[in-house]
Amino acid sequence: MDGPLKEKFPNIFGIDSHKDCYVREKWVGPPESGSWAVIDQTLPVSSECCSELDELAVVLHRVGVRQGSDGWSWFGSSAAPFSCNIFAWRSEMDRIPTASALARRNIHVGDQVCALCNFDVESSLHLFSGCGFSYGVWYSLGKWCGLDSVIAFDNRDLLELYKQWTGSKEGRKLIQGIFIIGFWVLWGARNDKIFNGKDPKVFEIDLNVKSLSFLWYKHRGRSKNIVWKDWVVSPLYMM
Numbered sequence: 001m002d003g004p005l006k007e008k009f010p011n012i013f014g015i016d017s018h019k020d021c022y023v024r025e026k027w028v029g030p031p032e033s034g035s036w037a038v039i040d041q042t043l044p045v046s047s048e049c050c051s052e053l054d055e056l057a058v059v060l061h062r063v064g065v066r067q068g069s070d071g072w073s074w075f076g077s078s079a080a081p082f083s084c085n086i087f088a089w090r091s092e093m094d095r096i097p098t099a100s101a102l103a104r105r106n107i108h109v110g111d112q113v114c115a116l117c118n119f120d121v122e123s124s125l126h127l128f129s130g131c132g133f134s135y136g137v138w139y140s141l142g143k144w145c146g147l148d149s150v151i152a153f154d155n156r157d158l159l160e161l162y163k164q165w166t167g168s169k170e171g172r173k174l175i176q177g178i179f180i181i182g183f184w185v186l187w188g189a190r191n192d193k194i195f196n197g198k199d200p201k202v203f204e205i206d207l208n209v210k211s212l213s214f215l216w217y218k219h220r221g222r223s224k225n226i227v228w229k230d231w232v233v234s235p236l237y238m239m
């Protein structure tokens with residue numbers, strides 16, 4: 001992002017009681033299970049502030065924190081990119097700023113209709129597990145990974161689809177990582193529609209997941225030999 005946060009979000013900065021701080025100081029709790037505490041939630045906030053908060057939430061949800069220096073970080077059994085992992089976990093816990101989640105906090109953002117399908121009220125459950133548009137993406141990714149089906153009743157089911165894979169443990173981790181990245185990319189497409197008016201397309205999201213997961217997997221050290229032209233046919237071609 002260009003420029004300091006205080007210039008981009010002057011209203012939030014105005015009411016912040018602790019102005020001279022690092023971004024990471026606004027993260028409460030351990031790296032893998034904390035959350036952003038940007039403002040004191042008990043304060044009355046203006047509508048300008050609410051729209052800044054919504055915008056800031058989008059910026060922050062592309063960011064994860066951890067101990068140590070900057071860079072890509074891996075944790076947990078899936079070893080997916082750290083910030084994607086946090087995001088998928090938060091979506092499962094219904095802790096991402098969907099329209100209905102914001103409405104529960106009295107932050108109202110338009111008509112609350114899902115930006116991806118324009119059909120149902122947007123909640124974390126709908127956005128990833130109930131949305132017809134998202135299903136198109138999961139279906140395509142499932143087929144790419146060689147899964148028999150991508151039936152999911154909730155977000156956890158999506159995060160556990162890798163269990164269908166009966167091959168190596170490495171393959172299971174890979175599939176899990178791909179689906180975690182899928183959450184991240186779908187959320188980005190949703191934000192792109194809301195904030196930039198860009199219409200989401202299944203094939204574009206599908207391709208984004210494929211390329212992001214390719215970069216992720218290639219940089220894991222043991223997988224340096226994978227090549228894109230085979231990867232797009234099947235991410236498991238080396239298993």
Ligand SMILES: [Zn+2]
Pocket residue numbers: 114115116117118119120126127130131132133
């Ligand atoms: Zn939808």
